[in-house]
Amino acid sequence: xxxxxxxxxxxxxxxxxxxxxxxxxxxxxxxxxxxxxxxxxxxxxxxxxxxxxxxxxxxxxxxxxxxxxxxxxxxxxxxxxxxxxxxxxxxxxxxxxxxxxxxxxxxxxxxxxxxxxxxxxxxxxxxxxxxxxxxxxxxxxxxxxxxxxxxxxxxxxxxxxxxxxxxxxxxxxxxxxxxxxxxxxxxxxxxxxxxxxxxxxxxxxxxxxxxxxxxxxxxxxxxxxxxxxxxxxxxxxxxxxxxxxxxxxxxxxxxxxxxxxxxxxxxxxxxxxxxxxxxxxxxxxxxxxxxxxxxxxxxxxxxxxxxxxxxxxxxxxxxxxxxxxxxxxxxxxxxxxxxxxxxxxxxxxxxxxxxxxxxxxxxxxxxxxxxxxxxxxxxxxxxxxxxxxxxxxxxxxxxxxxxxxxxxxxxxxxxxxxxxxxxxxxxxxxxxxxxxxxxxxxxxxxxxxxxxxxxxxxxxxxxxxxxxxxxxxxxxxxxxxxxxxxxxxxxxxxxxxxxxxxxxxxxxxxxxxxxxxxxxxxxxxxxxxxxxxxxxxxxxxxxxxxxxxxxxxxxxxxxxxxxxxxxxxxxxxxxxxxxxxxxxxxxxxxxxxxxxxxxxxxxxxxxxxxxxxxxxxxxxxxxxxxxxxxxxxxxxxxxxxxxxxxxxxxxxxxxxxxxxxxxxxxxxxxxxxxxxxxxxxxxxxxxxxxxxxxxxxxxxxxxxxxxxxxxxxxxxxxxxxxxxxxxxxxxxxxxxx
Numbered sequence: 001x002x003x004x005x006x007x008x009x010x011x012x013x014x015x016x017x018x019x020x021x022x023x024x025x026x027x028x029x030x031x032x033x034x035x036x037x038x039x040x041x042x043x044x045x046x047x048x049x050x051x052x053x054x055x056x057x058x059x060x061x062x063x064x065x066x067x068x069x070x071x072x073x074x075x076x077x078x079x080x081x082x083x084x085x086x087x088x089x090x091x092x093x094x095x096x097x098x099x100x101x102x103x104x105x106x107x108x109x110x111x112x113x114x115x116x117x118x119x120x121x122x123x124x125x126x127x128x129x130x131x132x133x134x135x136x137x138x139x140x141x142x143x144x145x146x147x148x149x150x151x152x153x154x155x156x157x158x159x160x161x162x163x164x165x166x167x168x169x170x171x172x173x174x175x176x177x178x179x180x181x182x183x184x185x186x187x188x189x190x191x192x193x194x195x196x197x198x199x200x201x202x203x204x205x206x207x208x209x210x211x212x213x214x215x216x217x218x219x220x221x222x223x224x225x226x227x228x229x230x231x232x233x234x235x236x237x238x239x240x241x242x243x244x245x246x247x248x249x250x251x252x253x254x255x256x257x258x259x260x261x262x263x264x265x266x267x268x269x270x271x272x273x274x275x276x277x278x279x280x281x282x283x284x285x286x287x288x289x290x291x292x293x294x295x296x297x298x299x300x301x302x303x304x305x306x307x308x309x310x311x312x313x314x315x316x317x318x319x320x321x322x323x324x325x326x327x328x329x330x331x332x333x334x335x336x337x338x339x340x341x342x343x344x345x346x347x348x349x350x351x352x353x354x355x356x357x358x359x360x361x362x363x364x365x366x367x368x369x370x371x372x373x374x375x376x377x378x379x380x381x382x383x384x385x386x387x388x389x390x391x392x393x394x395x396x397x398x399x400x401x402x403x404x405x406x407x408x409x410x411x412x413x414x415x416x417x418x419x420x421x422x423x424x425x426x427x428x429x430x431x432x433x434x435x436x437x438x439x440x441x442x443x444x445x446x447x448x449x450x451x452x453x454x455x456x457x458x459x460x461x462x463x464x465x466x467x468x469x470x471x472x473x474x475x476x477x478x479x480x481x482x483x484x485x486x487x488x489x490x491x492x493x494x495x496x497x498x499x500x501x502x503x504x505x506x507x508x509x510x511x512x513x514x515x516x517x518x519x520x521x522x523x524x525x526x527x528x529x530x531x532x533x534x535x536x537x538x539x540x541x542x543x544x545x546x547x548x549x550x551x552x553x554x555x556x557x558x559x560x561x562x563x564x565x566x567x568x569x570x571x572x573x574x575x576x577x578x579x580x581x582x583x584x585x586x587x588x589x590x591x592x593x594x595x596x597x598x599x600x601x602x603x604x605x606x607x608x609x610x611x612x613x614x615x616x617x618x619x620x621x622x623x624x625x626x627x628x629x630x631x632x633x634x635x636x637x638x639x640x641x642x643x644x645x646x647x648x649x650x651x652x653x654x655x656x657x658x659x660x661x662x663x664x665x666x667x668x669x670x671x672x673x674x675x676x677x678x679x680x681x682x683x684x685x686x687x688x689x690x691x692x693x694x695x696x697x698x699x700x701x702x703x704x705x706x707x708x709x710x711x712x713x714x715x716x717x718x719x720x721x722x723x724x725x726x727x728x729x730x731x732x733x734x735x736x737x
Contacts (some may be wrong), residue, residue: 009105012053016102019046023095027088034083044073050098061111062101068124069094081127090123190283193243200240201433201531205550207233208528212552237433237529246286248326248335249277255297259322262301269308269319270301276326281333285427288407289335292400296337296423297322299397304341304421314418316340332409332451338422344415346372373413377401400425405563408449408546436530436549438557439508440523442495445557447530447549448508452562454516456524457507464505477507477518484509485517487569493544512566519565528552532559544568596691598708599667600684603648604655608713610706613686615718617670620677621663633725636677643668645677646725648716652701669718674729676722685709700724 023046030039051066069091075081097116104112207230214226252274263270281289305311305320312318325336346369353375354364364372379398400423401411409427428434428451436447457479459467468486469476475486486507490497507518530549535542543564551557597613626636627645634645645666649655666677693704693715701724703717722729 008053009057012057013102013106016050016098019050020095020099020102022046024092027091027095030083031085031088037077040073040077044070044077047073059101059105059111061116062098065094065097065101065116065120068120072123072126075127087126090119090126093119094123188243193283197240197244200237203233204237204433204529204531208552209554241282241433244283245280246283247277248279248281248286248333249274251286251290251293252277252324255293255324258294258297259301262298266302267307268301268305270305271319271321273321273323275323279326279328279333281427285333285407288403289425289427292403292425293324293335293337295397295399296425297324299400300337300339300341300421300423304339306342310342314342332426332428335425335427336422337425338420340420343417343419343421344373344376344413346415346417349373349375370414373415376413377411408451410563433529433531435527436559437508437527438525438551439489439506439519439521440525441489441521442493442497444495445525445551445555446489446521447557447559448510448519448562449546449559450527452510452512454509454511457509457518458524459505459507461503464503468505479509479518485515485569485571486520487517487565487571488520489565490520490522492565492569510562510566512563512571515566515571517566517569517571530557530559597686597688598691599686600708600713601665601667601680602682602684603680604653605681607653608684608708608711609648609680609702609716610708610713611667611716611718615669616667617675618668619683620666620668622666622677623663627664638668638675638677641675643675643677644726645679646721647679648721649679649681651725652721669722671730676726676729678718678721691715 023043026039026043026046030036030043033039047066047070051063051070054062054066072081072087072091076083076087081087097119100114101111101116104110104114210226211230214223217223255274256272259270259272300322301320305322306314306316308318311320321340323336323338325334325338327334350364350367350372353359353372354361358375358378359367376397377400404411404425404427407427409425412424412426413421414424415421428449435450437450437453439446439448457477459477467477469478471483475488476483477486478484484507488497489495506521506524508521508524509516509518532547533549535545535547544561545558545564546561547559548556549559598610599613599616600608600610603609620638622636622638627634628636630642634647635642636645637643645664646652664679665681665683666679669676669678687709689706689708691706691708693706701717701721703715703720705712705714707713719730
């Protein structure tokens with residue numbers, strides 16, 4: 001049986017166990033008060049529910065058994081039959097038979113080999129002309145023996161008692177009922193579960209306080225007890241968190257109907273595929289994403305997927321395809337809503353944005369396709385020509401973005417014209433207890449959700465003073481060749497700044513929306529699990545904070561809203577207007593593409609030269625006495641081979657080699673298994689520069705001159721120098737190749 005059917009079966013067994021116990025009580029109560037419509041209605045609904053689920057799961061025996069019971073209960077409800085002891089006994093016999101079938105389903109997944117046709121027959125004959133005495137005798141003779149198992153499982157419920165049999169062992173019979181699936185699960189009120197979660201959160205706070213106190217305690221017993229408390233609290237927290245987790249399939253179950261109905265309204269054919277329905281989320285997150293996902297699905301069917309005629313004209317199948325996919329990644333849940341429709345009409349969106357005054361015509365012309373695509377998240381923005389009951393009011397995608405960001409998630413969209421559109425949502429697993437990085441700035445402590453954290457960078461000394469650059473009134477740091485916009489937390493929150501002359505710069509690299517930026521703080525403390533507390537109504541309007549938490553020393557620390565901080569500092573604007581920053585990044589990236597790592601060295605007495613670092617295989621030091629001559633040239637034995645040497649000062653500059661050096665500094669160049677050593681006087685530095693040739697070659701062996709580190713530097717023509725002294729070096733390589 002498929003995993004989805006297994007889940008349905010499990011839920012069915014759990015619910016049926018509770019319902020059958022209630023049926024016993026209700027039938028006995030109904031026997032005392034046969035005219036109670038509420039009791040009769042409850043009994044009928046219970047049997048009807050079991051019958052319907054049995055039919056869905058293909059449980060033929062159970063379905064036929066409950067069908068006859070439902071028929072008789074319907075006659076009771078309509079007044080065509082009167083309840084008496086005979087009918088009550090046979091209805092109870094039906095309940096016991098249902099228990100036997102459920103016990104078999106729990107034991108081996110099948111309805112078992114018992115034959116309940118007599119139970120069905122006897123129940124169906126009530127009110128069909130048989131006398132009460134004959135009916136009772138029939139019940140004693142056939143119903144009770146038939147319900148006794150022929151090969152009953154060890155955990156099967158006890159057989160029902162005949163109407164006239166003596167009653168001393170019901171308790172014993174009930175005690176023998178085995179623990180199956182229904183006994184392994186209980187139903188808990190959601191409010192109680194939330195209260196338990198809140199108490200666990202308070203316990204985590206108390207744990208943090210005790211651990212912090214234990215760090216300064218010299219009492220070994222107290223330290224051991226605090227460590228034990230830490231372990232138990234962590235395990236309890238994990239257990240309670242697990243009870244709150246629910247599969248996302250609980251939300252997705254309603255989408256097949258939504259897609260079907262909406263496709264019919266729009267005159268389209270759409271198939272829906274669900275992938276990752278077992279992905280689990282905290283129930284609070286589940287509740288928060290219901291509306292955003294519904295809007296995303298409706299938008300995909302209405303706007304994304306074309307009509308049948310349009311799809312056929314584009315060479316596609318008449319039926320559109322919509323995929324909902326969920327998976328865990330990096331401590332978050334990723335949800336993708338993908339369609340194979342026509343893609344976003346970028347130019348139409350651009351024109352509508354100008355028409356509605358969202359952006360100026362000049363700004364719209366400069367916007368990239370990705371920027372234009374994100375305009376659909378603006379409040380009130382829609383490309384629909386007219387308002388219908390499906391779309392046109394511009395509230396769908398705005399709701400998606402707003403609600404997802406409220407729970408600390410992000411939304412991104414990608415689209416290809418004629419191919420389709422994918423909406424990607426990233427959301428945290430839970431909102432109650434989260435890992436966070438604790439930082440200090442302006443004498444205050446703040447918590448940064450770890451889900452937004454990428455890396456930590458610490459600059460010291462001269463690097464701290466020179467590493468931060470100013471570009472168009474924006475501070476940036478060059479991180480691995482890319483410009484990283486910087487936000488100083490002290491300035492953003494108007495906190496006291498450290499004294500001028502600070503030689504340390506702590507940068508927390510964060511992800512906000514689809515952008516990275518660096519948050520400069522005074523100090524970085526540690527990561528720890530924090531309990532998220534909502535802000536009071538006075539602070540809810542401040543976009544820089546997402547909540548608060550209580551630290552180990554009992555003081556309150558505010559939780560930073562990473563996206564809010566980025567928007568407040570104009571790293572990410574509310575309308576995604578990032579043209580200036582992206583243009584700057586593109587310019588810097590272009591510059592980075594032309595930057596090259598160079599090896600600087602001195603030749604002769606004062607000539608500065610450079611070669612690309614990529615051409616350097618190794619740097620070696622060789623004692624002068626190791627030099628030998630072969631075929632009229634200087635060579636050394638090197639790694640099992642003969643390495644020819646080129647003395648640049650003598651052979652290129654016509655200068656004598658500077659005397660007095662104990663070793664020769666050799667730059668080894670290798671290609672296709674052969675090597676040559678270039679002897680220089682001094683290795684100066686390795687730098688990364690944008691090489692701009694300022695003057696052409698003035699002599700052989702030099703490709704030109706450039707300004708490197710503020711000084712004129714000759715660029716060595718490595719290939720030319722090698723060819724000059726060994727014309728066959730590269731030809732041999734070509735032959736070998």
